[in-house]
Amino acid sequence: MQTKSVVGQIFVGRQMQTKSVMREQYTIFNRTDRVACGWYWLLPSSSLKRQKVVSANIVGYELAVFRGADGRVAALDAYCPHMGAHLAEGKVEGNQLRCFFHNWCFNEKGKCTDIPCLNGMPSREISTKSWVVQERHGLIWIWLGEDEPSELIPEPPELQGEKYEYSVGNFFIKNCHPNVVMVNAIDEQHFHTVHHLPGEVLNMEANRINSTHIEFKNTGTVPDANLVGRLVGKLYKNCLTYNLNYWYGSSGTVTLGPDFLHLYLMFTLRLSALGQTEGYAVAFARKPTNFLQVLLNPIVLLLTKLAGLYFAKGDTRIFNTIKFDFKTPIAADHAVLAFIQHLDKQKSFPHKSHD
Ligand code: FES
Ligand SMILES: [Fe+2]
Structure with a gap:
């Protein structure tokens, strides 16, 4: 849908002609199919202890969010690229997440680092999507955008x-x-x-x-x-x-x-x-x-x-x-x-x- 910047210029004197156009032309405001790219709160920091994994959902995306032994947080697409088990059923080992089902292991970038039945590394690249997350102000934030974050998490x-x-x-x-x-x-x-x-x-x-x-x-x-x-x-x-x-x-x-x-x-x-x-x-x-x-x-x-x-x-x-x-x-x-x-x-x- 095309953005037309009519809102804000049209309310004086011409509201009757433009009101229906304006209501249909919201490209982001009050919509339930998209959000503005940016930082969004995902979880309170206190809800994720070291070496634990939890599930989270942000605008329909199901995620497995875990905190490694080093205290850093990572977020991966929830469903294992092997057979689709929910990765939040798995466990954190060091700074990696191991799937409960067949024990494949993923690092914080979503790269598969271990397939036990193959005695280790997969012979080809296997990965799942990892999301950009950061902790600030007592919350874990996630970046929603196609590109890398272009700005800092908001503050006063x-x-x-x-x-x-x-x-x-x-x-x-x-x-x-x-x-x-x-x-x-x-x-x-x-x-x-x-x-x-x-x-x-x-x-x-x-x-x-x-x-x-x-x-x-x-x-x-x-x-x-x-x-x-x-x-x-x-x-x-x-x-x-x-x-x-x-x-x-x-x-x-x-x-x-x-x-x-x-x-x-x-x-x-x-x-x-x-x-x-x-x-x-x-x-x-x-x-x-x-x-x-x-x-x-x-x-x-x-x-x-x-x-x-x-x-x-x-x-x-x-x-x-x-x-x-x-x-x-x-x-x-x-x-x-x-x-x-x-x-x-x-x-x-x-x-x-x-x-
Ligand atoms: S479904 Fe995750 S390792 Fe098989
Ligand atoms: Fe109020």
Whole structure:
């Protein structure tokens, strides 16, 4: 399907003529047959011990994921190239995985290194697909793309190049597509209607960082009409800090909090086989540089995780029943439209069932 970048330019004045065209032209957004190429969470690191193998599924691809004796993680196509046994039934030997059925052995690149009944190495090259996986922020990530990874696993931009700590927060499920969950965080209208924020607090300005990364910076300020507003306003020099950064429409970081203490939160989501969103929240904090910070950091991380819980729990009522269908975009939806437009221009990777 051809990408046409009409979204975001058409909502002013011409929405009636273009709405049906736009809904059919999503090339990635809200689709169940492909995702944007990029990094996706596969498993929490804590769920895979040394010299263990587990099964995992990502957008329809069944995998055997194992951790070798050296602590490194590898992911192979699940079904053995000999006769199709599930490799997660096997066992890890050193840094290799041995199939349970006839005991063929595979290294982390998927190359067969031992066939016991032939007394060792196969005479010809036998291999199974290996996937690029990396561990970061307490999660095992997998690269979904035809080529080698062209970028690093997302992290809060303000912490780039700095030392930081993290804490994996809650796992959550939502009854709708990950892109729909993600875009909710920049849906200005609903912050007023559902969360009762005053009108002028949020104005999410889109800023394309590169082809896979887009930032939404709040340019709104705290209204000073009442005492609470005036007190809160003193915590912010300029705008009320609420900044979102998105990658692949499925991982995002939120930066929020007063100028003297920014909180950093990541949400990373994927589509389950049941068409639901499965996600993790991860809290971040700068590495402490003095004793007081050593004491305070666990509290900051806890506070951030609580903020994550609020975000993850919020709007469940909407996500449980929504059938996302953006029939009538209006100017107030500008951030949502910018998100869709940016996502739809990214390279895509097919779900397994739609090969
Ligand atoms: S099916 Fe795996 S070794 Fe035979
Ligand atoms: Fe919300």
